[in-house]
Amino acid sequence: xxxxxxxxxxxxxxxxxxxxxxxxxxxxxxxxxxxxxxxxxxxxxxxxxxxxxxxxxxxxxxxxxxxxxxxxxxxxxxxxxxxxxxxxxxxxxxxxxxxxxxxxxxxxxxxxxxxxxxxxxxxxxxxxxxxxxxxxxxxxxxxxxxxxxxxxxxxxxxxxxxxxxxxxxxxxxxxxxxxxxxxxxxxxxxxxxxxxxxxxxxxxxxxxxxxxxxxxxxxxxxxxxxxxxxxxxxxxxxxxxxxxxxxxxxxxxxxxxxxxxxxxxxxxxxxx
Amino acid sequence: xxxxxxxxxxxxxxxxxxxxxxxxxxxxxxxxxxxxxxxxxxxxxxxxxxxxxxxxxxxxxxxxxxxxxxxxxxxxxxxxxxxxxxxxxxxxxxxxxxxxxxxxxxxxxxxxxxxxxxxxxxxxxxxxxxxxxxxxxxxxxxxxxxxxxxxxxxxxxxxxxxxxxxxxxxxxxxxxxxxxxxxxxxxxxxxxxxxxxxxxxxxxxxxxxxxxxxxxxxxxxxxxxxxxxxxxxxxxxxxxxxxxxxxxxxxxxxxxxxxxxxxxxxxxxxxxxx
Numbered sequence: 001x002x003x004x005x006x007x008x009x010x011x012x013x014x015x016x017x018x019x020x021x022x023x024x025x026x027x028x029x030x031x032x033x034x035x036x037x038x039x040x041x042x043x044x045x046x047x048x049x050x051x052x053x054x055x056x057x058x059x060x061x062x063x064x065x066x067x068x069x070x071x072x073x074x075x076x077x078x079x080x081x082x083x084x085x086x087x088x089x090x091x092x093x094x095x096x097x098x099x100x101x102x103x104x105x106x107x108x109x110x111x112x113x114x115x116x117x118x119x120x121x122x123x124x125x126x127x128x129x130x131x132x133x134x135x136x137x138x139x140x141x142x143x144x145x146x147x148x149x150x151x152x153x154x155x156x157x158x159x160x161x162x163x164x165x166x167x168x169x170x171x172x173x174x175x176x177x178x179x180x181x182x183x184x185x186x187x188x189x190x191x192x193x194x195x196x197x198x199x200x201x202x203x204x205x206x207x208x209x210x211x212x213x214x215x216x217x218x219x220x221x222x223x224x225x226x227x228x229x230x231x232x233x234x235x236x237x238x239x240x241x242x243x244x245x246x247x248x249x250x251x252x253x254x255x256x257x258x259x260x261x262x263x264x265x266x267x268x269x270x271x272x
Numbered sequence: 273x274x275x276x277x278x279x280x281x282x283x284x285x286x287x288x289x290x291x292x293x294x295x296x297x298x299x300x301x302x303x304x305x306x307x308x309x310x311x312x313x314x315x316x317x318x319x320x321x322x323x324x325x326x327x328x329x330x331x332x333x334x335x336x337x338x339x340x341x342x343x344x345x346x347x348x349x350x351x352x353x354x355x356x357x358x359x360x361x362x363x364x365x366x367x368x369x370x371x372x373x374x375x376x377x378x379x380x381x382x383x384x385x386x387x388x389x390x391x392x393x394x395x396x397x398x399x400x401x402x403x404x405x406x407x408x409x410x411x412x413x414x415x416x417x418x419x420x421x422x423x424x425x426x427x428x429x430x431x432x433x434x435x436x437x438x439x440x441x442x443x444x445x446x447x448x449x450x451x452x453x454x455x456x457x458x459x460x461x462x463x464x465x466x467x468x469x470x471x472x473x474x475x476x477x478x479x480x481x482x483x484x485x486x487x488x489x490x491x492x493x494x495x496x497x498x499x500x501x502x503x504x505x506x507x508x509x510x511x512x513x514x515x516x517x518x519x520x521x522x523x524x525x526x527x528x529x530x531x532x533x534x535x536x537x538x539x540x541x542x543x544x545x546x
Contacts, residue, residue, distance in 0.1 A: 001480045031480065087476075104437045105473035107445075137434055138441070161410055164377050168411075172445035203359075204378040207273045207303045 002030045002107040002173060007099050007132070009115050010036040010068040010090070013075060017112040020143040020266065022082040024110065027176050033087040034075050035102055036068060037095040039117035096131040103136040107173060110141045139169050139270035146264060151234040152181040156225065157201060158188070162240035164201065166270040170238045171208050177236070183213045185228065187221045233264060241271035273300075273357070274446065277375055277382040278347065279307045279389070279405070281367065282336070285343045286385030288420040290350055292539065293383060295422065299449040303357045306347045307375055307382075309367040310336035340365055369404045377410040380446060386415040386540070412442050412543035414509075420539055424507040426455040426482075429494075432469030435513030435544055437477075442543035443511045444481040450509070455482045460494035502538060511541045 006021045008014075025032040072088055079086045091098035095117045103109055109132065116126035125133070125142070133140055155167045184205065205212045217224040229237065278293060280286065296302050310333070344360060351358040361375060367390075376382055382405075390401035398406065398415075406413055428443070430436050444451055457478060459468045468474070468489050478485045490501065502508065 003477050003480050102473070104434060105470065105477045107441060137437065161377060164410070168380070200374070200378040204275050207275045 002028050003033065003105065004028070004030050005033050005035050005099070005102055005106045005109045007095075007109060007111040007115055007128075008034050008036050008071070008075065009095075009117065010038045010071060011064065013071045014112050014115075014143075015078065016146060017110070017143045018075060018078050019082075020147045021110045022079055022084045023147065024108075024141070025079075025084045026082060028174070031085045031087055032079055033089060033106075034072070034079075035099060036072060036075075036088060036090045037098060037117065038064070038068065038090075038092045039095055040092045096128050096135075099128075099132055100135045100137065103132075103138045106138045108139055108141060109136055110143055113142050133269055139166070139173065139268060142267040142269070144264050144266050147266070149234055150177065150180060150236050150266075152183060152232075153177055153236045153238065154183045154185050154229075155205075156237065156239045157184050157186045158221065158240075159186075160240060162271050164240075166238055166240040166268070167201075167205075169270040170268050175208075178209060181213070182209045182211065183215060185215050185217065185225075187217045187219075187224055189219070189221070229265075235265045236268060237265055238268045238270075240269075274302050274380040275378070276302050276304045277307050277379045277411075278304050279372070279382055279384045280343050280347070281309055281388075281390050281401075283339045283343055284385065284388035284391060285346045286388050286416065286418065288387075288416045288418040289383045289385050291420050292414065292416050293356065294354055297354055297356050301357070303359070304351060305359045305361060305375070305379065306344060307361045307372070308340045308344055308347075308365060310340055310365045337365065367401065369408050372405055373408040373410055376408075376413075379411045381411055382409055382413045384413060384415055386417045388418065406542060412439075412446060412541060415540045415542070417538060422507050423450060423509045423539070424453060425505065425509075426450060426453060426511060427502065427505070427508050428455065428457045428511040429498075429513075430457045430459050430468075430474065430487075431461075432459070432474075433513075437513075438545040439511055439513035439541070439543040440477075443541055447541070448481075451482045452484075454484045454486075457485065457487045459487070459489045460492060460498060461489070462491055462493045464491070499537065505538075509539050509541060513542070513544055 004021070004025055006017070008017075021032055024030075068090070072090075076086055076088075089102065091102075099109065099111075111129055111132060113125045113129055114122075115128055116122045117128055118126070129142070153170075155163075155170070157163045157167065182205070184201065202212065202214070215228075217228060229235075274296075276293065276296065278289060280289075293302070293304055347360070348358070350356075384402065384405060389405070390399055402415075426443075428436075428440055430440070455478070457474060466489055468487060471487060475485075475487060478487070490498075492498065492501065502510065
């Protein structure tokens with residue numbers, strides 16, 4: 001059993017993210033802990049604004065609490081329908097900081113790339129997600145926009161300690177994927193020979209998986225990765241530290257028309 | 273299947289370390305890679321370096337290779353008798369920390385003798401080679417005493433910080449076959465109050481991964497008294513997150529797990545995040 005945290009904006013529930021999180025929880029026979037996050041600073045500013053407008057309506061905090069309570073109820077029901085047990089932590093403070101503190105005592109965080117606690121519309125990934133990716137003390141999975149199962153695991157590998165660590169963390173957390181198609185995708189810069197470490201990574205992977213496909217891409221890491229993954233479906237992508245940057249590139253605003261396709265798979269990011 | 277490194281210098285073939293490998297194989301099949309390297313004997317090497325011919329050096333190296341060959345043969349014989357899948361590191365047999373680190377990058381666990389590792393150089397453990405190995409390892413390490421028999425209880429050294437939780441998580445992922453046995457989470461601080469940092473979150477995590485848990489605060493100076501506290505407990509495995517690379521010798525000086533290692537008392541599981 002793993003301790004799986006799902007980062008939830010207490011004011012905005014995402015059913016698709018819950019779908020994916022329940023899939024992971026059910027697969028690993030784990031409880032799902034919903035971390036309902038409320039940005040205290042935003043709330044206080046909103047209340048101040050309301051107070052200064054001499055508005056005699058019901059206090060904003062009452063409305064917000066009502067929405068949060070309703071979302072907690074909906075989350076519980078959604079998980080129950082999918083046969084997943086839940087736990088709820090309600091956090092009112094700085095959302096990213098709260099998640100980072102929780103991550104020390106967790107095996108995994110699942111979050112949606114768009115989860116944001118700012119009043120203005122943000123780019124994806126949001127500042128909240130970027131901060132989680134940088135500072136979380138456990139691996140993070142960016143949930144897909146829509147989800148239809150997993151047929152293939154792609155390990156993104158660049159010979160670095162970080163990429164091996166990410167692969168290890170994924171292997172330890174998800175022995176349930178042992179029988180899926182496994183691909184080790186190595187991305188090298190131009191003119192770099194990337195064979196020397198291959199026997200070692202190959203030797204280690206084969207203690208866990210019967211068959212591993214190897215693919216070598218050469219060129220700009222983010223660009224080549226993006227091209228390779230375009231139009232692929234039902235895969236789980238695993239990345240190390242550079243995944244934080246590569247992930248942002250995968251869904252740059254300039255590629256907005258491809259966002260749904262390129263992020264239609266979950267991305268597991270771990271780093272040391 | 274997990275990939276375990278069995279690390280051996282010269283003829284310091286560790287019976288204790290192999291006993292642990294046998295125990296792991298009994299729980300679930302493992303794959304073991306033997307990492308053998310020639311002993312570093314400065315007492316022989318230094319006078320030889322003054323002699324203007326190569327012959328004494330060549331003879332010394334040949335003698336060292338024979339010693340390593342004997343250890344390799346013991347390793348093969350033991351693995352065969354227990355039906356353990358094995359391999360042997362076949363590169364240059366001189367110890368370099370870079371080579372060791374590279375092997376650990378592609379392994380799940382390294383097992384090293386708590387007493388014998390490079391003991392020809394210094395029997396005062398952890399000696400400089402062990403310190404290097406622990407600092408640079410890119411996988412978890414278990415240090416094993418020669419009198420190792422079994423593991424009946426887990427003791428987790430907890431201080432609420434990132435490193436101790438990382439070690440705990442690594443242990444619960446890598447050695448989940450031991451999470452059924454009684455496990456004690458110990459917070460050590462010489463102070464009067466009973467507070468344990470983030471006790472609720474620790475309890476929540478521990479309950480999901482371990483069958484039988486207790487959480488204790490010891491109001492003692494860990495450096496002075498933890499070794500004594502563990503002394504009358506039999507067959508325990510200590511889980512610790514020390515030997516972080518960033519605070520090299522100072523951390524080592526203050527590390528209570530160094531006291532345990534020095535006393536060769538019990539096996540220590542060390543994992544760190546750096």
